[in-house]
Amino acid sequence: MTDARTHILAKLERVIDRKDAGSADADSRISLHIAGPIPRRGTDETKPEQTERFVREAMLAGADVHELISIEQVPVTVVAYLRAKNLPLNVRVSADGIFENVRWNQEPGLEIENGGVEATDTASLSAAASGVAETGTLVMASSPENPAMYGFVPLLHMVLLPESCIHGSYEDAWIALRQRQGNLAMPRMVNMITGPSRTADIEQTLLMGAHGPQNLMIMIVGGT
Amino acid sequence: MKQPDQVPQSPSVALFVTCLVDVMRPSIGFAAVSLLERAGCQVFVPETQTCCGQPGYNAGDEKSARGIAEQVIEALQGYDYVVVPSGSCAGMIIKHYPDLFADDAAWRARAEDLSVRSWELTSFLVDVMKFRPVGITFDKVISYHDSCSGLRELGIKDQPRSLLAGVDGTKIEESDLAESCCGFGGLFCVKYPDISTAMVDRKIAEVSDGGADVILGGDLGCLMNIAGRLSRQGKSTNVWHVAEVVAGMADQSASICGSHDAQTSAVSAVGKRP
Amino acid sequence: MKSSARHFPANAREALADERLQGVLDKFSDGFPVKRANAIARLDEFDELRDAARDIKDHVLANLDTYLKRFESRVHESGGHVHWCRDDQEARTTILSICRAANARTVTKSKSMIGEEIAINDYLADHDIEPVETDLGEYIIQLRQEPPSHIIAPAIHLSKEQVAETFVEKHTGRDPDRTLTDPRVMLDEARAELRQKFLNADVGLTGANMLVAETGSIAIVTNEGNADLTMGLPRVHIALASIEKIVPTLEDASTILRVLARSATGQEMSVYTTFATGPKRTDDLDGPEEFHVLLLDNGRSDLLGTEFQDILRCIRCGSCINHCPVYSTVGGHAYGWVYPGPMGSVLTPALVGIEDAHHLPNASTLCGKCETVCPMHIPLPRMLRSWRVRQVEKNLQSASSRYGLGLWSYLARHPRLYRVLSNCVARALNIMGGHRGKLSRLPLAGGWMSKRDLPAPQGGTFMAQWKNSRSRYL
Numbered sequence: 001m002t003d004a005r006t007h008i009l010a011k012l013e014r015v016i017d018r019k020d021a022g023s024a025d026a027d028s029r030i031s032l033h034i035a036g037p038i039p040r041r042g043t044d045e046t047k048p049e050q051t052e053r054f055v056r057e058a059m060l061a062g063a064d065v066h067e068l069i070s071i072e073q074v075p076v077t078v079v080a081y082l083r084a085k086n087l088p089l090n091v092r093v094s095a096d097g098i099f100e101n102v103r104w105n106q107e108p109g110l111e112i113e114n115g116g117v118e119a120t121d122t123a124s125l126s127a128a129a130s131g132v133a134e135t136g137t138l139v140m141a142s143s144p145e146n147p148a149m150y151g152f153v154p155l156l157h158m159v160l161l162p163e164s165c166i167h168g169s170y171e172d173a174w175i176a177l178r179q180r181q182g183n184l185a186m187p188r189m190v191n192m193i194t195g196p197s198r199t200a201d202i203e204q205t206l207l208m209g210a211h212g213p214q215n216l217m218i219m220i221v222g223g224t
Numbered sequence: 225m226k227q228p229d230q231v232p233q234s235p236s237v238a239l240f241v242t243c244l245v246d247v248m249r250p251s252i253g254f255a256a257v258s259l260l261e262r263a264g265c266q267v268f269v270p271e272t273q274t275c276c277g278q279p280g281y282n283a284g285d286e287k288s289a290r291g292i293a294e295q296v297i298e299a300l301q302g303y304d305y306v307v308v309p310s311g312s313c314a315g316m317i318i319k320h321y322p323d324l325f326a327d328d329a330a331w332r333a334r335a336e337d338l339s340v341r342s343w344e345l346t347s348f349l350v351d352v353m354k355f356r357p358v359g360i361t362f363d364k365v366i367s368y369h370d371s372c373s374g375l376r377e378l379g380i381k382d383q384p385r386s387l388l389a390g391v392d393g394t395k396i397e398e399s400d401l402a403e404s405c406c407g408f409g410g411l412f413c414v415k416y417p418d419i420s421t422a423m424v425d426r427k428i429a430e431v432s433d434g435g436a437d438v439i440l441g442g443d444l445g446c447l448m449n450i451a452g453r454l455s456r457q458g459k460s461t462n463v464w465h466v467a468e469v470v471a472g473m474a475d476q477s478a479s480i481c482g483s484h485d486a487q488t489s490a491v492s493a494v495g496k497r498p
Numbered sequence: 499m500k501s502s503a504r505h506f507p508a509n510a511r512e513a514l515a516d517e518r519l520q521g522v523l524d525k526f527s528d529g530f531p532v533k534r535a536n537a538i539a540r541l542d543e544f545d546e547l548r549d550a551a552r553d554i555k556d557h558v559l560a561n562l563d564t565y566l567k568r569f570e571s572r573v574h575e576s577g578g579h580v581h582w583c584r585d586d587q588e589a590r591t592t593i594l595s596i597c598r599a600a601n602a603r604t605v606t607k608s609k610s611m612i613g614e615e616i617a618i619n620d621y622l623a624d625h626d627i628e629p630v631e632t633d634l635g636e637y638i639i640q641l642r643q644e645p646p647s648h649i650i651a652p653a654i655h656l657s658k659e660q661v662a663e664t665f666v667e668k669h670t671g672r673d674p675d676r677t678l679t680d681p682r683v684m685l686d687e688a689r690a691e692l693r694q695k696f697l698n699a700d701v702g703l704t705g706a707n708m709l710v711a712e713t714g715s716i717a718i719v720t721n722e723g724n725a726d727l728t729m730g731l732p733r734v735h736i737a738l739a740s741i742e743k744i745v746p747t748l749e750d751a752s753t754i755l756r757v758l759a760r761s762a763t764g765q766e767m768s769v770y771t772t773f774a775t776g777p778k779r780t781d782d783l784d785g786p787e788e789f790h791v792l793l794l795d796n797g798r799s800d801l802l803g804t805e806f807q808d809i810l811r812c813i814r815c816g817s818c819i820n821h822c823p824v825y826s827t828v829g830g831h832a833y834g835w836v837y838p839g840p841m842g843s844v845l846t847p848a849l850v851g852i853e854d855a856h857h858l859p860n861a862s863t864l865c866g867k868c869e870t871v872c873p874m875h876i877p878l879p880r881m882l883r884s885w886r887v888r889q890v891e892k893n894l895q896s897a898s899s900r901y902g903l904g905l906w907s908y909l910a911r912h913p914r915l916y917r918v919l920s921n922c923v924a925r926a927l928n929i930m931g932g933h934r935g936k937l938s939r940l941p942l943a944g945g946w947m948s949k950r951d952l953p954a955p956q957g958g959t960f961m962a963q964w965k966n967s968r969s970r971y972l
């Protein structure tokens with residue numbers, strides 16, 4: 001079946017109306033990562049303004065956002081949120097280093113488990129690679145510590161986002177991601193998440209929690 | 225959108241009357257002449273004009289459209305401006321004639337020359353001649369229908385409204401559907417009458433809900449469609465071309481599809497003026 | 499999917515007579531356009547982004563072979579497989595053989611218009627593999643065995659009562675007498691049913707909104723998160739993409755994302771935009787063991803270099819459909835194939851043949867709304883007209899319209915004859931109209947007269963009156 005490949009490529013070769021320099025052009029475009037127009041709202045703001053915008057946009061998209069002073073506040077915030085949503089105090093927590101020093105036992109009754117997500121999990125907590133202020137979008141990069149399915153299987157997805165990882169635009173988030181990955185390839189899954197799962201497929205009625213989480217809770221931790 | 229160049233003193237203007245106005249509603253042509261003269265133009269009506277060729281063009285018959293276009297280009301050469309009381313025919317001349325001659329440099333140059341000189345009536349009056357009507361009264365609540373080609377090909381939206389703003393007594397009740405297609409579409413309404421009717425019905429219902437007495441527009445095709453449907457439904461909303469109203473001639477000819485009882489001939493109406 | 503595009507007029511009549519559908523369509527035409535307008539009002543740079551998005555796709559189309567090869571080698575580097583398919587048949591057999599190799603019994607699917615194009619569900623079912631649509635809208639219409647009526651809202655033609663009936667009938671494990679009126683309850687029911695399917699599926703089949711040449715990633719955009727569960731839970735992930743879906747870089751993808759959701763649903767961003775690159779890595783706790791990408795041509799390369807090339811810029815946002823006055827009158831099924839509305843009327847004739855789809859390019863008033871709302875600046879009306887030109891070249895127009903237009907064009911080029919005849923017609927019709935000022939019946943004018951009156955001409959033609967009055971007038 002290799003001839004399908006040969007056939008299609010030969011045909012393209014024949015019919016393409018080459019206006020630019022061909023492959024050299026394509027290669028340089030890829031290596032230069034030239035950005036298109038970036039909305040001013042993504043470039044012209046100071047760090048605090050970016051955080052503010054991130055919070056505003058994420059909430060517009062239906063996420064719940066909590067701003068924490070330190071990572072120590074995570075357990076109490078999580079428990080309060082679970083209680084408010086009437087969910088059991090069980091959380092699947094990612095093995096990301098950022099959670100290493102969190103003292104979960106501060107909160108009696110809170111059950112924490114690491115490892116792969118299971119069908120019965122009701123809530124998960126993972127760490128974001130970036131937050132994009134432009135649209136209140138989280139960028140989650142999958143890894144053995146932060147499995148992608150944390151963001152999709154449970155009814156509630158909670159995300160820890162260090163304030164230092166908030167960027168103005170998608171482009172800035174890509175720059176940060178490339179730096180982080182170094183020579184490694186793209187993470188297997190990069191999930192840009194803007195608000196909780198939803199559908200309007202039944203007579204255009206907007207409903208949250210279609211297949212993914214019904215609630216998306218973001219904790220922004222300052223000073224990290 | 226077109227930008228006018230330096231406008232000559234009392235420019236010569238060829239009126240391209242359009243086939244529909246010619247046959248169905250000459251009063252629009254006379255209203256256009258009257259307005260152009262009041263705006264300070266010398267008006268000519270080239271004798272060899274017929275149709276702009278749009279029916280064939282939109283049906284995919286480019287060969288015959290080119291034939292007709294050549295004839296129109298010939299007929300309209302030598303005037304400072306060509307003015308058309310229809311957005312879609314003006315769009316045909318301004319936007320599509322040059323495309324028709326993509327492979328023919330000589331004709332293309334002539335088509336482009338014509339394109340630059342050609343204007344839709346309301347935009348010519350407002351944008352080029354800076355015309356404002358004086359002493360005209362029309363005591364009605366108006367719903368204005370923005371015809372598709374005029375609106376989207378030529379950017380005509382404010383011009384008819386600004387002319388109407390100069391007419392005493394007018395009140396424009398903007399419809400949410402002002403910019404949506406009335407379902408005319410030339411041959412479309414003949415080939416797909418059911419769909420076309422559903423489209424015009426939606427428009428009519430929206431206008432009725434808004435409480436307008438009359439519907440005005442700048443394209444006779446759309447206006448015939450809307451008026452024809454209103455009439456079949458037994459509705460009393462009147463329909464005129466905007467030029468008839470702005471020229472103060474709406475009461476001299478029955479509204480489109482309206483009864484002719486009250487009509488005095490459009491010619492004598494023009495003839496009465498000094 | 500088999501095309502019934504040739505029955506467009508009958509399909510449309512049926513749709514117009516369907517009061518329930520008309521009710522749904524009324525609601526539909528107020529929804530998306532308003533949301534889109536609001537989203538765009540919030541973004542000053544929208545027009546700049548549209549231009550940039552268009553330029554990206556034009557650049558890609560001018561270098562498509564190069565980018566496809568770059569993409570392919572990146573997929574290989576990340577441990578994935580690429581399958582090139584010339585047509586629907588090749589795509590179907592490729593998918594089937596991957597499924598067979600995986601011993602698959604169920605395949606979960608996230609919405610893919612290409613999946614509809616190649617009718618993969620029927621094919622898999624015929625080969626004893628159960629395909630399960632997971633996008634809620636697609637799931638509903640799969641239960642009803644109906645085709646989608648919109649590319650981003652496949653069940654937009656259904657009322658919630660119809661959805662409820664379908665669930666009561668098909669979700670057999672539940673109380674048949676339960677009341678199902680609240681959409682929330684219906685959604686929860688579907689969620690529960692589908693969750694089990696997600697967990698049991700052997701293969702996940704998704705589409706792809708973009709293919710990123712830089713990274714070898716496929717990008718998928720959804721609001722429900724179903725695509726992520728589809729590709730994340732089963733052992734094998736197959737992504738189905740047509741060759742024009744390439745973008746060079748993540749930056750280019752970002753530009754397109756900025757116009758995509760805003761144009762489609764009026765969201766700033768869809769909820770989930772996922773870039774998936776290769777299979778599960780060592781130590782990953784989830785993800786598929788196999789990652790396959792199908793690169794399907796199926797007629798795309800035939801459009802390159804033709805007057806229809808620009809439709810290959812389409813990002814399937816649905817904006818042209820949401821704003822189309824014909825679509826909002828007849829709905830999506832009338833178009834008879836996968837892609838409805840303006841983009842469909844351009845694409846369908848190319849993919850199923852203009853002979854079969856001859857109505858579609860004609861069933862438009864060329865009102866131009868679609869082009870003004872297309873984020874990729876695709877000149878849809880121009881291309882609808884280009885199809886009409888092809889029809890004339892192939893002699894596919896009806897005899898009556900050919901004859902009528904031929905006569906008209908002859909007259910239009912003979913002004914003297916035209917003058918005399920038009921004046922006669924105007925006078926005759928004027929007399930026939932009498933005092934009523936209108937005509938309600940006329941031979942050969944059934945199309946118009948069946949639903950409308952025709953204004954009677956006012957008397958002689960303008961040209962004749964002008965000639966008579968000129969001496970007095972000059």
Ligand code: SF4
Binds near residue numbers: 817819876
């Ligand atoms: S043609 Fe344009 S508006 Fe229509 S679906 Fe494609 S990109 Fe969207």
